[in-house]
Amino acid sequence: MIEIRWDWIANHLDDVAEKTWQHLQLLVIPMVAGFIIAFALAVLALRRPGSVGPVTAVTGLLYTIPSLAAFAVLIPITGLSLMTAIIPLTTYTLLILYVNTVAGLRSVPPEVNEAADAMGYTRSSRLWHVQLPLAIPLIMAGVRVAAVTTIGLVTVAAIIGGNRFGGLGQFITEGLQTDFDTKIYLGAVGSVILAFVVDGALVALQRALTPWTRARTEGS
Amino acid sequence: MRNSRRLALGASLLASLAIAGVAGGGALVSAQDQPTVRIGSDGFYESQLMAEMYAQALEANGFEVERQLGIGARPARVEAFESGQIDLTPEYVGSGLGFYVVGSEDEELAAIEVSGDGETNRVNLQAALDVAGVGATVLAITAGEDTNAAVVRADTAEELGVSSISDLAGVADQVTFGLPPECEVNALCRGALEDGYGIAWPPAQLELLPPCGAEMAGALEGNAIDVAWLCSTQPVIAQNGWVVLEDDLDTQPAENLAPIVRNDFLEGVDGGADAIAAILDPISAAVTTDVLTELGVRIAVDQESIDDVAGEFLASLES
Amino acid sequence: MEQLLEFFTDPASWSGDTGIPNRLIEHLAIAFLAVLTASAIALPLGFYIGHTGRLQMLGINIANIGRAVPSYAMMVMLLPVMLGLAPVLGYDPRLGLRFLPIFLAMVLLAIPPILVAAYAGIQEVDRDLTESSRGMGLTERQILTGVELPLALPVLVGGFRVALLQVIATATIGAYLAGGGLGRYIIDGIARRDDGMLYGGVVLVAVLAIGTDVLLSWLQRRLTPRGVRIATELETERAGAAAP
Numbered sequence: 038m039i040e041i042r043w044d045w046i047a048n049h050l051d052d053v054a055e056k057t058w059q060h061l062q063l064l065v066i067p068m069v070a071g072f073i074i075a076f077a078l079a080v081l082a083l084r085r086p087g088s089v090g091p092v093t094a095v096t097g098l099l100y101t102i103p104s105l106a107a108f109a110v111l112i113p114i115t116g117l118s119l120m121t122a123i124i125p126l127t128t129y130t131l132l133i134l135y136v137n138t139v140a141g142l143r144s145v146p147p148e149v150n151e152a153a154d155a156m157g158y159t160r161s162s163r164l165w166h167v168q169l170p171l172a173i174p175l176i177m178a179g180v181r182v183a184a185v186t187t188i189g190l191v192t193v194a195a196i197i198g199g200n201r202f203g204g205l206g207q208f209i210t211e212g213l214q215t216d217f218d219t220k221i222y223l224g225a226v227g228s229v230i231l232a233f234v235v236d237g238a239l240v241a242l243q244r245a246l247t248p249w250t251r252a253r254t255e256g257s
Numbered sequence: 258m259r260n261s262r263r264l265a266l267g268a269s270l271l272a273s274l275a276i277a278g279v280a281g282g283g284a285l286v287s288a289q290d291q292p293t294v295r296i297g298s299d300g301f302y303e304s305q306l307m308a309e310m311y312a313q314a315l316e317a318n319g320f321e322v323e324r325q326l327g328i329g330a331r332p333a334r335v336e337a338f339e340s341g342q343i344d345l346t347p348e349y350v351g352s353g354l355g356f357y358v359v360g361s362e363d364e365e366l367a368a369i370e371v372s373g374d375g376e377t378n379r380v381n382l383q384a385a386l387d388v389a390g391v392g393a394t395v396l397a398i399t400a401g402e403d404t405n406a407a408v409v410r411a412d413t414a415e416e417l418g419v420s421s422i423s424d425l426a427g428v429a430d431q432v433t434f435g436l437p438p439e440c441e442v443n444a445l446c447r448g449a450l451e452d453g454y455g456i457a458w459p460p461a462q463l464e465l466l467p468p469c470g471a472e473m474a475g476a477l478e479g480n481a482i483d484v485a486w487l488c489s490t491q492p493v494i495a496q497n498g499w500v501v502l503e504d505d506l507d508t509q510p511a512e513n514l515a516p517i518v519r520n521d522f523l524e525g526v527d528g529g530a531d532a533i534a535a536i537l538d539p540i541s542a543a544v545t546t547d548v549l550t551e552l553g554v555r556i557a558v559d560q561e562s563i564d565d566v567a568g569e570f571l572a573s574l575e576s
Numbered sequence: 577m578e579q580l581l582e583f584f585t586d587p588a589s590w591s592g593d594t595g596i597p598n599r600l601i602e603h604l605a606i607a608f609l610a611v612l613t614a615s616a617i618a619l620p621l622g623f624y625i626g627h628t629g630r631l632q633m634l635g636i637n638i639a640n641i642g643r644a645v646p647s648y649a650m651m652v653m654l655l656p657v658m659l660g661l662a663p664v665l666g667y668d669p670r671l672g673l674r675f676l677p678i679f680l681a682m683v684l685l686a687i688p689p690i691l692v693a694a695y696a697g698i699q700e701v702d703r704d705l706t707e708s709s710r711g712m713g714l715t716e717r718q719i720l721t722g723v724e725l726p727l728a729l730p731v732l733v734g735g736f737r738v739a740l741l742q743v744i745a746t747a748t749i750g751a752y753l754a755g756g757g758l759g760r761y762i763i764d765g766i767a768r769r770d771d772g773m774l775y776g777g778v779v780l781v782a783v784l785a786i787g788t789d790v791l792l793s794w795l796q797r798r799l800t801p802r803g804v805r806i807a808t809e810l811e812t813e814r815a816g817a818a819a820p
Binding site: 097098100101102103104105106110182185186188189190191192193206209213218221222224225228229232233236 | 640641643644645646647648649650652653656741744745746748749752759762763766774775777778781782785786789
């Protein structure tokens with residue numbers, strides 16, 4: 038019923054590497070862009086708490102637009118370029134990153150903020166040196182979810198974009214076009230493995246950034 | 258102070274990832290500082306094969322080629338061609354013509370005929386493109402063609418005693434049809450079935466699937482559908498011993514392939530359309546139906562890469 | 577945009593099997609069934625993890641697997657399997673084509689947010705409360721159902737919100753494999769070059785998703801005792817965005 042040709046995979050490792058690299062690019066660029074935007078909005082939320090509702094609503098709205106539709110809608114505008122994939126991928130990260138960054142910044146106990154003020158921190162240095170480090174666990178939680186979700190969404194881009202973008206999803210569409218099970222599973226399983234690897238890397242990053250919580254994260 | 262070092266580490270890690278991403282991302286969107294030809298194709302492997310052949314032939318003749326293969330279904334690819342995002346694309350002259358003229362609101366277009374003869378369709382396609390204002394030229398057609406095929410499993414053919422689509426009309430209620438989503442508005446699909454063969458629309462049992470793909474074939478194999486809309490040169494038909502129902506009323510048009518090229522691209526070429534034709538016409542002439550089927554087997558069954566198959570075929574032409 | 581209006585004002589769009597009401601129901605049906613099934617799996621496991629504190633890593637890993645699998649890929653891989661099982665398990669192969677792959681992919685998608693909401697919600701309940709309940713002689717089961725669950729309810733609903741939102745948005749890909757629901761408008765709109773249908777589908781999905789989200793958000797607030805509401809607002813956001 039389903040046959041996997043391992044020899045084909047062995048012969049095409051460079052192709053696999055290339056598609057994986059493209060998949061990573063389609064992950065990193067939207068994540069970085071999404072994070073910058075989400076962070077800016079989260080800082081805004083600190084100054085103007087009233088903005089949280091509308092911003093959450095808008096990012097949530099962007100999140101509901103089915104990726105398939107978003108890609109299809111953008112092709113006439115941004116053409117067959119990489120941008121057509123990157124724009125929706127970025128907007129999808131916004132909701133998760135924003136909600137988590139806001140939660141993270143808000144999770145800093147008020148006493149800590151007050152102590153920082155008393156010690157003479159300016160608002161901006163308090164943000165960067167006190168609030169942000171303490172917010173990292175929650176922010177990274179959001180980053181992890183966003184990253185893994187984005188990896189999944191990249192494969193959908195291949196349905197629309199064909200062989201230009203789609204990373205490992207290209208294997209899936211090509212496999213469907215030529216009825217080649219090996220490629221289909223390579224693309225799908227490859228995406229899952231990639232997601233695990235990226236998630237693991239992010240956990241390591243989080244541990245590196247927050248050594249003081251190491252005891253807690255391992256236990257909790 | 259330890260915090261800010263951690264922060265710096267994290268920030269620089271993120272930054273370097275971003276830079277790697279942007280640098281790599283830049284490579285994917287290539288600069289166009291030389292006149293290049295952008296070749297695009299549908300997702301169907303046969304379209305990609307022809308496009309790859311054209312691409313390699315043009316490269317051998319000194320052109321720089323940018324490939325955009327596998328754009329998706331016809332509507333997306335046509336959109337890309339008409340909006341000038343690609344310069345050259347292989348087209349099935351029958352369906353391509355039908356796309357413009359059948360059911361068109363423009364009287365002049367609607368009057369153009371989709372025929373069972375390849376050359377006629379090519380000429381008519383050119384006429385249709387001119388009327389529709391798409392500045393493009395249709396070059397010579399391939400010798401072979403790949404038509405739409407209504408396919409059933411061998412046991413279905415036996416049980417219901419069907420060997421042609423006309424036979425199907427009598428038992429249409431008993432079978433599940435697998436048709437593409439665009440069939441409803443495609444007069445070569447729905448029109449043929451409904452007006453030509455008298456099959457009630459929509460069929461009593463209908464599943465919408467991408468045509469000519471693994472999903473359609475898989476659904477037929479798995480008994481989820483009984484009649485599949487496939488492409489005649491697909492190897493999976495012969496492999497499974499499936500039966501192609503005869504199009505006895507000749508509703509399906511001649512589907513030779515031909516390269517369509519944008520005129521604004523041709524203007525920039527030394528020698529214009531003739532120069533491109535001189536390169537591509539010989540290839541088209543050599544691509545017979547047998548060739549399409551044979552190369553199809555190599556790609557879809559043996560899973561050879563389209564690049565290799567195209568390259569080897571072109572090499573064989575020179576000997 | 578006129579095409580969009582045409583789509584909505586055409587009476588044919590509202591009637592019959594392919595009409596908007598029918599497609600809406602189909603879409604909601606898949607979404608609810610998937611979330612229900614995911615809950616049946618995720619809730620017991622999540623409550624166990626939250627209440628006993630054991631199997632934490634298992635919970636986290638399941639949540640990650642569920643998120644890592646691209647739904648489209650999952651659906652496509654399940655197709656031959658579901659078709660192949662049809663004669664074995666005795667169901668109509670057409671179910672194995674147009675329903676089972678997308679349904680199972682959606683269940684997988686819905687499990688992580690519900691699972692995490694379940695154990696996070698239970699864990700956030702004040703340990704003092706559970707300790708004193710134990711001291712009062714309540715059994716573990718009574719503690720779970722009588723103390724922890726009611727207090728965790730807002731967080732749970734938050735998990736359902738996220739799950740439902742994701743499923744509603746993603747169930748559209750089912751139409752690629754002969755499925756129904758609102759995704760039909762998107763896939764068919766693309767195939768038929770009918771922008772009105774395409775954008776119409778997008779709008780409908782967005783409205784449905786936001787509508788259910790608003791409803792559940794209201795429900796979430798209703799279920800929260802006032803004092804607890806303030807304290808758990810944070811927890812809700814954290815769990816809703818799924819943080820281990």
